[in-house]
Amino acid sequence: MTDILMPALSPTMEEGTLAKWLVKAGDTVSAGDVIAEIETDKATMEVEAVDDGVVEAILVAAGSEGVKVNTPIARLAGGVEAKASPAPAVPAPAQAPTEAKAVAQTTATTLKPAPSRETGERVFASPLARRIAAQKGLDLSAIQGSGPHGRIIERDVKDAKPGTKSTIGTMPVAEARGESRPVQFLQQMGIAEGSYDLIPLDGMRKTVARRMTDSFRDVPHFPLTIELEIDRLLEARGRINQMLEKDGVKVSVNDIILKACAVALKRVPEANASYSPEGIALHHHADIAMAVAVDGGLITPIIRKCETKGLAEIAQETKDLAERARTRKLKPEEFQGGTFSVSNLGMFGIKTFASIINEPQGAILSVGAGAKQPVVRGDQLAIATVMSVTMTCDHRVVDGATGARWLAAFKALIEEPLAMIV
Amino acid sequence: MDFDLIIIGAGPGGYVAAIRASQLGLKTAIVEREALGGVCLNWGCIPTKALLKSGEVYEQLHHLADYGLAADKPRFDFAKVVERSRKVAGQLNSGVGFLMRKHKIEVIEGTARLEKGTPAPKVIIAQKRGGERILQAKHVIVATGARARTLPQIGLVPDGDRVWSYREAMVPKAAPKSLIVIGSGAIGIEFASFYRALGAEVMVVEALPRILPVEDEEVSTAARKAFERRGLKFRIGATVKALTTSKTGVAVQIETGGSTETLQAERAIVAVGIVGNVEDLGLEALGVKIEKTHVVTGPHGATGVPGLYAIGDVAGPPWLAHKASHEGVHCVEHIAGQPAKTLNAPIPGCTYANPQIASVGLTEAAAKAAGRKVKIGRFAFRANGKAIAAGETEGFVKTLFDAETGALVGAHMIGAEVTEMIQGFALAMTLEATEAELHATVFAHPTLSEAMHESALDAYGLVLHA
Numbered sequence: 075m076t077d078i079l080m081p082a083l084s085p086t087m088e089e090g091t092l093a094k095w096l097v098k099a100g101d102t103v104s105a106g107d108v109i110a111e112i113e114t115d116k117a118t119m120e121v122e123a124v125d126d127g128v129v130e131a132i133l134v135a136a137g138s139e140g141v142k143v144n145t146p147i148a149r150l151a152g153g154v155e156a157k158a159s160p161a162p163a164v165p166a167p168a169q170a171p172t173e174a175k176a177v178a179q180t181t182a183t184t185l186k187p188a189p190s191r192e193t194g195e196r197v198f199a200s201p202l203a204r205r206i207a208a209q210k211g212l213d214l215s216a217i218q219g220s221g222p223h224g225r226i227i228e229r230d231v232k233d234a235k236p237g238t239k240s241t242i243g244t245m246p247v248a249e250a251r252g253e254s255r256p257v258q259f260l261q262q263m264g265i266a267e268g269s270y271d272l273i274p275l276d277g278m279r280k281t282v283a284r285r286m287t288d289s290f291r292d293v294p295h296f297p298l299t300i301e302l303e304i305d306r307l308l309e310a311r312g313r314i315n316q317m318l319e320k321d322g323v324k325v326s327v328n329d330i331i332l333k334a335c336a337v338a339l340k341r342v343p344e345a346n347a348s349y350s351p352e353g354i355a356l357h358h359h360a361d362i363a364m365a366v367a368v369d370g371g372l373i374t375p376i377i378r379k380c381e382t383k384g385l386a387e388i389a390q391e392t393k394d395l396a397e398r399a400r401t402r403k404l405k406p407e408e409f410q411g412g413t414f415s416v417s418n419l420g421m422f423g424i425k426t427f428a429s430i431i432n433e434p435q436g437a438i439l440s441v442g443a444g445a446k447q448p449v450v451r452g453d454q455l456a457i458a459t460v461m462s463v464t465m466t467c468d469h470r471v472v473d474g475a476t477g478a479r480w481l482a483a484f485k486a487l488i489e490e491p492l493a494m495i496v
Numbered sequence: 497m498d499f500d501l502i503i504i505g506a507g508p509g510g511y512v513a514a515i516r517a518s519q520l521g522l523k524t525a526i527v528e529r530e531a532l533g534g535v536c537l538n539w540g541c542i543p544t545k546a547l548l549k550s551g552e553v554y555e556q557l558h559h560l561a562d563y564g565l566a567a568d569k570p571r572f573d574f575a576k577v578v579e580r581s582r583k584v585a586g587q588l589n590s591g592v593g594f595l596m597r598k599h600k601i602e603v604i605e606g607t608a609r610l611e612k613g614t615p616a617p618k619v620i621i622a623q624k625r626g627g628e629r630i631l632q633a634k635h636v637i638v639a640t641g642a643r644a645r646t647l648p649q650i651g652l653v654p655d656g657d658r659v660w661s662y663r664e665a666m667v668p669k670a671a672p673k674s675l676i677v678i679g680s681g682a683i684g685i686e687f688a689s690f691y692r693a694l695g696a697e698v699m700v701v702e703a704l705p706r707i708l709p710v711e712d713e714e715v716s717t718a719a720r721k722a723f724e725r726r727g728l729k730f731r732i733g734a735t736v737k738a739l740t741t742s743k744t745g746v747a748v749q750i751e752t753g754g755s756t757e758t759l760q761a762e763r764a765i766v767a768v769g770i771v772g773n774v775e776d777l778g779l780e781a782l783g784v785k786i787e788k789t790h791v792v793t794g795p796h797g798a799t800g801v802p803g804l805y806a807i808g809d810v811a812g813p814p815w816l817a818h819k820a821s822h823e824g825v826h827c828v829e830h831i832a833g834q835p836a837k838t839l840n841a842p843i844p845g846c847t848y849a850n851p852q853i854a855s856v857g858l859t860e861a862a863a864k865a866a867g868r869k870v871k872i873g874r875f876a877f878r879a880n881g882k883a884i885a886a887g888e889t890e891g892f893v894k895t896l897f898d899a900e901t902g903a904l905v906g907a908h909m910i911g912a913e914v915t916e917m918i919q920g921f922a923l924a925m926t927l928e929a930t931e932a933e934l935h936a937t938v939f940a941h942p943t944l945s946e947a948m949h950e951s952a953l954d955a956y957g958l959v960l961h962a
Contacts, residue, residue, distance in 0.1 A: 200928030202902070202903045202929070203928060
């Protein structure tokens with residue numbers, strides 16, 4: 075008998091949503107068969123069977139949220155031993171516990187939340203409770219036991235429904251850390267109960283909330299804004315697209331910006347850096363992450379070694395990544411990591427904005443809308459297409475002068491695209 | 497405030513509650529009008545077990561040849577049998593006294609009644625040694641127990657001579673030559689079994705269609721056959737119309753399925769149930785709800801009157817000492833602010849006849865009435881090695897499992913030592929074991945308990961020795 079465990083599809087993954095089962099109890103599966111889809115931080119992933127066997131029981135029902143990594147999700151008869159998740163589970167960041175505890179305690183005094191179980195912690199449940207949970211597809215780790223020493227007993231699972239946490243269930247990690255305020259807080263702040271709809275937090279929303287809060291709070295960030303004239307860029311783009319028409323490839327302004335970022339990062343390598351307590355990592359390649367808005371959040375697929383890629387290749391890659399991002403079909407390695415991000419809200423007419431740094435990257439570039447406007451050349455007024463970009467820098471790695479040098483390099487590339495091939 | 501807690505009644509509910517209260521740091525007093533240990537220890541569970549042991553040993557003497565043994569004609573000295581029983585009760589009674597002193601619980605001998613008070617009712621005690629004490633505590637637990645039910649309109653009232661309750665039946669001057677036991681619950685059956693073992697002609701009258709009516713029907717049937725083999729006689733489905741006494745004996749007129757019959761015997765034992773000791777406590781005046789002679793209680797024994805709780809027999813069936821103790825501890829822990837324990841452990845029940853009967857959980861009929869589909873396992877002791885070696889092959893173990901979840905929902909046993917074995921099933925049920933755990937448990941060989949394992953296996957078609 076083999077327990078199929080909730081896989082850690084990425085090093086940062088703590089929990090995920092079991093989106094869909096592609097098998098049911100009694101089905102025969104072979105190693106490599108896709109058996110389930112898991113909605114993780116930012117993508118929907120397929121889970122493959124690692125053994126041949128017969129699905130004995132589905133332990134976690136489809137649609138269950140917050141399924142902790144390494145929780146048994148199904149049981150396979152005919153296997154040999156418990157299979158670990160494909161990717162090794164990574165323990166929670168070391169600095170989290172002390173801080174999390176302090177915050178959680180503050181919360182506890184006002185709310186008395188049930189103690190949440192840590193990933194992998196043994197769940198104490200009676201044999202009968204385990205069996206009923208298995209039969210109903212309940213996740214025992216999400217259930218608060220009412221038996222001696224918090225043991226889960228029959229009555230805790232008898233009336234529970236799959237996919238819903240027990241009424242006194244564990245708090246999501248982000249909440250336990252005090253990062254999102256509980257609903258009660260809304261009422262305390264004068265938002266009447268019933269005056270709003272409550273949309274449950276999905277994996278992506280929780281990740282966005284946690285990562286952005288961590289970054290905004292922990293990273294000393296500052297913005298640098300510069301204006302660029304993009305008429306030559308637009309002209310170059312027109313010619314490039316004429317050349318590429320026969321291949322059916324269309325290069326966007328954003329593709330050229332990505333390429334320019336990559337080249338600028340090679341020219342000012344100090345800006346292609348990440349802070350760590352052990353030292354500053356200067357990245358060998360410019361892995362540029364681009365923010366893509368998707369239903370329910372955003373995701374940042376990465377163009378790896380962007381400095382080595384031609385515009386046609388970048389254009390094809392961004393198109394494919396964006397499409398798959400919207401259908402949540404990206405693989406973790408396609409959106410995790412990255413050394414620099416670009417967020418473009420120009421298409422919405424936003425002139426300037428300052429994005430929040432996507433840790434552990436040293437900077438993020440926020441691209442505004444290009445528009446024709448009067449410019450002064452010498453003592454003459456002229457018309458130019460001007461675009462604002464704002465670089466948010468992590469001051470621990472990218473100081474003001476470094477940021478300014480990078481922006482100057484970037485500006486030179488945008489205003490004279492030919493310079494990119496020099 | 498005189499005490500944190502006053503407990504009225506020092507039976508197995510009250511005195512155990514007092515010990516727990518003392519352990520939890522509550523200043524505790526216990527009021528007892530008769531003897532520490534209550535009916536259980538002085539007039540019930542314990543002294544009857546002493547009597548039954550004498551009966552059992554005596555009965556065995558008649559079967560010595562089965563074991564290759566011989567002895568001169570066995571005799572008994574009834575006075576000494578009773579004396580031993582009283583000694584046992586006395587020893588345990590003083591043991592409770594010791595426990596009260598050890599835990600610094602003030603024992604007040606007297607009869608208590610309650611009056612309105614805050615935060616709990618006042619306790620007014622008419623002391624045995626004279627005088628009245630009026631005490632105020634933060635909490636009061638009524639643990640006054642129960643007594644034998646009487647039905648005066650048909651003559652079912654103990655007269656201390658010809659008609660006995662359990663109490664007189666425990667200390668007669670001589671063993672009766674013939675006896676009519678009215679009621680076939682645990683108490684009636686135990687006395688019937690004891691006096692039959694000593695050679696009395698015993699007739700048991702039961703109004704319901706089977707003896708030991710709370711037990712599983714299969715057990716009832718097997719028990720009746722086992723008792724009949726020992727010479728006990730039964731009138732089942734028989735209503736007592738009248739009991740009359742004369743100088744020489746009793747006459748009990750019964751009606752069975754339309755025909756009447758008059759049974760004659762030297763003595764009669766009335767064992768037709770239990771009524772709660774709810775009178776003269778002032779409960780009604782306080783607004784305590786009483787139904788069918790029992791105090792109506794909520795969680796933790798709460799009566800609805802602030803500070804007043806009731807536990808044990810006075811709070812309703814099952815009328816079992818271990819249930820009273822359990823409730824007492826639970827109630828006191830609640831009073832002391834301990835985290836609520838709401839685990840509803842099943843309560844086993846035992847009848848110490850020969851053979852013994854023990855059960856826990858639902859009977860087959862109750863499980864089916866509750867709409868549960870069950871898998872049923874049975875294993876007879878005649879296929880058990882230890883039982884054969886011991887010459888105790890009577891009886892069987894029956895187990896009921898929920899067909900869907902595998903939960904053990906009931907276990908019913910009849911045979912030698914089953915009152916000791918039932919704890920295994922009680923533990924399994926409390927831990928919410930399924931058939932898988934019972935199958936996986938290694939039972940020592942050779943033991944009677946192996947029949948428990950085999951029964952659990954049988955429910956799933958896996959029985960080995962049948």
